[in-house]
Amino acid sequence: MPRIVVDVMPKPEILDPQGKAIVGALPRLGFTSFSAVRQGKRFELTVDGEVTDAILAQAREAAETLLSNPVIEDVVNVEVVEA
Amino acid sequence: MTELPLIGGAPVAVEPHLVGAKIGVVTFPGTLDDRDAARAVRLAGGTAVALWHADTELADVDAVVIPGGFSYGDYLRAGAISRFAPLMSKIIDAANSDAKLPVLGICNGFQILTESHLLPGSMIKNDHLKFLCRDQVLRVENNTTSWTSDYEADQEITVPLKNQDGQYIADDKTLDALEAEGRVVFRYVGWNPNGSRRDIAGISNAAGNVVGLMPHPEHAVEPGFGPESNDGTDGLGFFTSVLNKIVGGAQ
Numbered sequence: 001m002p003r004i005v006v007d008v009m010p011k012p013e014i015l016d017p018q019g020k021a022i023v024g025a026l027p028r029l030g031f032t033s034f035s036a037v038r039q040g041k042r043f044e045l046t047v048d049g050e051v052t053d054a055i056l057a058q059a060r061e062a063a064e065t066l067l068s069n070p071v072i073e074d075v076v077n078v079e080v081v082e083a
Numbered sequence: 084m085t086e087l088p089l090i091g092g093a094p095v096a097v098e099p100h101l102v103g104a105k106i107g108v109v110t111f112p113g114t115l116d117d118r119d120a121a122r123a124v125r126l127a128g129g130t131a132v133a134l135w136h137a138d139t140e141l142a143d144v145d146a147v148v149i150p151g152g153f154s155y156g157d158y159l160r161a162g163a164i165s166r167f168a169p170l171m172s173k174i175i176d177a178a179n180s181d182a183k184l185p186v187l188g189i190c191n192g193f194q195i196l197t198e199s200h201l202l203p204g205s206m207i208k209n210d211h212l213k214f215l216c217r218d219q220v221l222r223v224e225n226n227t228t229s230w231t232s233d234y235e236a237d238q239e240i241t242v243p244l245k246n247q248d249g250q251y252i253a254d255d256k257t258l259d260a261l262e263a264e265g266r267v268v269f270r271y272v273g274w275n276p277n278g279s280r281r282d283i284a285g286i287s288n289a290a291g292n293v294v295g296l297m298p299h300p301e302h303a304v305e306p307g308f309g310p311e312s313n314d315g316t317d318g319l320g321f322f323t324s325v326l327n328k329i330v331g332g333a334q
Binding site for chain 2: 010014015017018020021066067068069071072
């Protein structure tokens with residue numbers, strides 16, 4: 001079954017409080033090479049059958065209207081992954 | 084809405100002319116504060132009407148409260164899924180119509196209103212990352228909205244605040260416009276509990292019929308059961324404001 005993967009990230013200018021907490025925890029585990037972390041979201045939309053252009057367009061629209069909030073987030077990637 | 088016995092004694096004289104004003108209180112899956120909001124409406128003298136998110140009609144209500152809680156478990160983003168409930172499209176249309184239906188969003192209700200684009204900006208996690216519950220002082224900076232007309236200009240009120248995603252954000256252009264148009268309705272006083280831009284606790288739309296805020300006026304409507312200052316009833320003014328507006332408009 002093919003899937004459409006949608007990646008959403010907080011906008012660069014918005015401080016990501018969760019990423020900030022994670023970057024604070026990393027050195028406590030000995031991971032000292034990372035100066036910043038930003039946490040986003042990955043959605044996997046399963047399609048029964050072939051991914052047509054129309055279905056991909058629907059996925060892009062869903063990504064902009066429901067899966068992300070354009071005030072605080074950017075849709076950074078929409079791609080088809082074959083199973 | 085089922086009648087609940089009034090505990091703690093009814094703090095306000097029920098004014099018969101307000102009883103006919105109907106305020107809808109919306110319940111989504113995961114809403115917590117609908118009963119308190121309905122109770123606040125009744126304590127202020129109005130009639131509370133229970134609305135269900137899947138309803139397709141507004142039941143002729145004169146105003147709507149979208150209460151707090153964790154609708155859909157805050158999944159995806161707080162308020163994001165509720166925004167697409169059938170009843171929300173009715174509320175959005177009515178709020179934007181010439182009739183300018185008064186709508187109040189409290190906490191998760193405020194988040195739903197921003198997701199609905201009835202109010203600008205958005206909420207993200209508190210800057211300190213913790214859930215916070217406390218009595219919070221707010222300054223009423225605009226007392227001309229449908230929900231704040233019973234307050235004095237710059238009156239300071241104390242109501243409970245309880246949230247995890249309470250940090251109000253918007254871009255500078257939006258914030259400047261809100262300030263210039265007097266649409267910052269409430270500002271945090273004393274300290275900023277969540278990192279909200281410019282200490283903003285609540286805002287309105289341009290017409291002033293749609294108001295959203297993170298703190299909870301519906302939890303400060305009854306002596307002995309709210310914050311300790313002013314009998315703990317500082318939140319009652321939201322509900323008397325809208326009731327008086329509805330009744331005044333009908334006369």
